[in-house]
Amino acid sequence: MSAGATDPVRDELTAIWQDVFKVTAEEIDPDEGFFELGGTSLQAVQLMTRIEKAFDVKVPLPVIFTEGSVAGLTAIVEEELLSGADELTDEEALRLLEEHQEAGEERR
Numbered sequence: 001m002s003a004g005a006t007d008p009v010r011d012e013l014t015a016i017w018q019d020v021f022k023v024t025a026e027e028i029d030p031d032e033g034f035f036e037l038g039g040t041s042l043q044a045v046q047l048m049t050r051i052e053k054a055f056d057v058k059v060p061l062p063v064i065f066t067e068g069s070v071a072g073l074t075a076i077v078e079e080e081l082l083s084g085a086d087e088l089t090d091e092e093a094l095r096l097l098e099e100h101q102e103a104g105e106e107r108r
Contacts, residue, residue: 009055009081010074016050017070034068044068055081 010030017028020043034044044064051059051073057080059073067076 007074009078010070012054013051013070013074013077016047016054020046020050028070030070030074031072032069033072034064039068047073051077057081 014025014028014030017023018025021028021037021039034047044061047064047068048059048061051057055077057077059076063076064073067073
């Protein structure tokens, strides 16, 4: 990614992290793991459900525990989103993109 470019999945996961861990974006190291942040089982469930709601991607609890950093989960979510994109028609892909963008605007 070029300097100044943003990654919408990473940005949304960072926002989820901020809410669940009650920290600012500046306090989040994208490579810091779930347990390094002092994550609890309740927070793991919150992350799992918020990720599913935001991206319609199911991330199992063990993955939250093992890959539980913003960077790690960004890669997993993007991979899942891309794997499902191959099966979509162009019209379906555009509709889903518009819905995701509208949902992101509503959350802000």
